[in-house]
Amino acid sequence: MTAPGTAFAVPPELPAAEPPEARGLARDEVRLLVARERSPLRHTTFRALPAALRRGDLVVVNTSDTEPAAVDGHRADGRPVTLHVSGPAPDHLHVVELRTPDGKRVSDGIAGEDVTLPRGVVATLVTGHPDPRRATGSRLWRARIPVAGGLRAWLAEVGRPIRYGHVRGRWPLSAYRTLFARAEAEFGSAEMPGAGRPFTPAVLDRLHARGVRVARVVLHTGVSSLEAGEAPLPERYRVPAETADAVNATRAAGGRVVAVGTTTTRALETAADADGRVSAREGWTHLVLGPDRPARVVDGLVTGWNEPDAPHLLLLEAVAGARLVSRAYAAAVEHRYRWHEFGDSCLLLPAHPARRTG
Numbered sequence: 001m002t003a004p005g006t007a008f009a010v011p012p013e014l015p016a017a018e019p020p021e022a023r024g025l026a027r028d029e030v031r032l033l034v035a036r037e038r039s040p041l042r043h044t045t046f047r048a049l050p051a052a053l054r055r056g057d058l059v060v061v062n063t064s065d066t067e068p069a070a071v072d073g074h075r076a077d078g079r080p081v082t083l084h085v086s087g088p089a090p091d092h093l094h095v096v097e098l099r100t101p102d103g104k105r106v107s108d109g110i111a112g113e114d115v116t117l118p119r120g121v122v123a124t125l126v127t128g129h130p131d132p133r134r135a136t137g138s139r140l141w142r143a144r145i146p147v148a149g150g151l152r153a154w155l156a157e158v159g160r161p162i163r164y165g166h167v168r169g170r171w172p173l174s175a176y177r178t179l180f181a182r183a184e185a186e187f188g189s190a191e192m193p194g195a196g197r198p199f200t201p202a203v204l205d206r207l208h209a210r211g212v213r214v215a216r217v218v219l220h221t222g223v224s225s226l227e228a229g230e231a232p233l234p235e236r237y238r239v240p241a242e243t244a245d246a247v248n249a250t251r252a253a254g255g256r257v258v259a260v261g262t263t264t265t266r267a268l269e270t271a272a273d274a275d276g277r278v279s280a281r282e283g284w285t286h287l288v289l290g291p292d293r294p295a296r297v298v299d300g301l302v303t304g305w306n307e308p309d310a311p312h313l314l315l316l317e318a319v320a321g322a323r324l325v326s327r328a329y330a331a332a333v334e335h336r337y338r339w340h341e342f343g344d345s346c347l348l349l350p351a352h353p354a355r356r357t358g
């Protein structure tokens with residue numbers, strides 16, 4: 001993949017190690033950096049998000065629920081391991097990632113290896129993923145996990161939220177769910193669509209009072225631990241007809257479409273044609289936004305703060321441009337914003353939004 005133009009280093013003390021509630025803050029009291037092209041940056045809190053938008057704008061959120069997708073087990077030689085279930089794969093398999101108990105990636109997995117999990121369940125690594133020709137050393141695997149009664153019911157009893165090394169302690173699944181999360185029949189997200197976490201009923205009320213509508217899409221995200229330069233993997237999405245209609249009406253009336261998170265952006269842009277008109281669609285998206293495919297429909301973006309070289313940075317630049325994204329990240333480091341799923345937020349509003357259609 002093309003490297004993002006945004007370059008920065010995150011001081012080790014800036015990743016948020018616990019939910020804001022554990023720091024004495026409400027969800028909507030995290031900080032918000034409002035970044036507009038050719039305007040001073042504004043430092044405020046997420047409660048002020050509605051004031052940064054205009055009557056006639058449309059905010060689009062992701063309603064995917066978060067699964068308790070991490071479960072402890074043992075490899076065949078007895079070594080402890082944590083298995084992360086990323087989501088479904090073809091042929092009734094699931095994509096999984098193996099980690100050591102202290103969070104390091106397992107790099108010596110082999111096809112055919114069994115991982116013993118709670119309650120007598122055994123996961124068998126079948127092929128590498130996304131390249132099924134890999135039989136050794138894959139970061140992700142397609143695995144067979146036969147469970148009587150279904151995988152999700154079993155995970156609900158033995159699993160927990162996926163947690164990375166920057167987080168201290170174990171937090172309940174409720175800490176990893178957004179206000180918009182809706183449980184569905186299908187497997188949801190392996191990790192929380194975190195850009196929506198700071199939303200509260202009070203923020204929604206203020207959006208409504210300001211004349212800003214809210215619409216919903218679904219994109220079930222897999223594990224976020226991509227390697228530098230690794231393209232985003234295919235993900236399941238759905239854009240309902242009512243959301244497509246709301247987006248098209250907003251654009252025709254001159255309003256802005258503001259996506260909450262890279263997941264929402266990917267879903268909307270997948271459903272957009274070359275002229276930026278959105279249709280009701282669902283399935284698997286392979287879309288990768290970047291210099292060769294800029295945003296066609298998303299005019300603004302609410303996001304958390306990503307790691308350097310993260311593939312998500314290319315998506316941010318595809319919406320807002322590398323100059324504005326770089327400016328925002330430089331300010332976030334200087335003003336000590338908090339990183340990751342329990343951290344602070346950013347609203348990117350480029351001066352030249354996606355091309356309008358009539």
